[in-house]
Amino acid sequence: METSWLKKYAGEALGAFLLILFGCSAVVIAVIYGQASDLFSAGLAWGFSVGIAVWVAGSVSGAHFNPAVTLGFAVIGRHPWRQVLPYWTAQVTGALAGAASVVLVFGDAIRDFAVRNGIVIGAAGSEKVAMMLAPYSPHPWIVGIDAHAYSIVPVWRGFTTELLATAVLVIVVLVLTEARNGHSPVSWGLPLGLIVLITMLTVLTAAHTMTTLNPARDLGPRIMLAFMGFGPAAFPGPREGLSMLITIGGPIAGGIIGSVLYRYVVSRLFSHSQPSITLEKVRKDEIIAAK
Secondary structure, three states: OHHHHHHHHHHHHHHHHHHHHHHHHHHHHHHHHOOOOOHHHHHHHHHHHHHHHHHHHHHHHOOOOOHHHHHHHHHOOOOOHHHHHHHHHHHHHHHHHHHHHHHHHHHHHHHHHHHHOOOOOOOOOOHHHHOOOOOOOOOOOOOOOOHHHHHHOOHHHHHHHHHHHHHHHHHHHHHHOOOOOOOOOOHHHHHHHHHHHHHHHHHHHHHHHOOOOOHHHHHHHHHHHHHOOOHHHOOOOOHHHHHHHHHHHHHHHHHHHHHHHHHHOHHHHOOOOOOOOOOHHHHHHHHHHHO
16 A cells, blocks of 8 residues: 555656646746747646646546645545645655756756846846746736736735636546546546646736646745745745745635535536546545545
């Protein structure tokens, strides 16, 4: 049993690693080289990053890759509470490794970009460089980093944006893996649904919050930023840390609310008599693990 859980931790770390490696690399290329820099392209990049992670590691760990998903599933009995912290640790570790790999490939280009744009790493305004790895609210390049930008996207609005987006993410994931949903995709098609979902969520929310949806997507790269010397731009970040409340606290709240809404409202819409064509085996494994 212990060996089985170790494999699940490895799967979570691998999935989070791939998510950050591909997703953040796409952001770096968009910002530094101006390629595929619109929100739809960014959404596709992050969507395909999630899709690849699920295709590669989903059958190993259940494809959380996200502390908000893990906590939400635990709240409704889909994941054992004793495995929440180990999953979180694996997810953040994988995200940190992904961010480190991005820096290994693009580190010199990132530093050169900062110099060319008169940005001092670690000083005020360096979130315009740090955002290539960690998310900030609002988006430093689309909305800005001054008081006016913060007035457009105050903390409560950013938090609400992340809460709603993450709740939608969790609800849709649970619907797509619902055994009684006759229109759910087969196992290999689940990532395709997630690609579409992440793309649309990015288009809708990236300007406000850089579409975090995932505390590990924030925390792992942010730790890497601290190693790179970004100082207060990494921790506590802008707004005296309140930006982290948006990009970490919002998804956590959304994961819980989305899971509860699905468990007590959405799931009741499905008939018990509908045949299963979905990830029934994955769901059985999750239920057995939760006992």
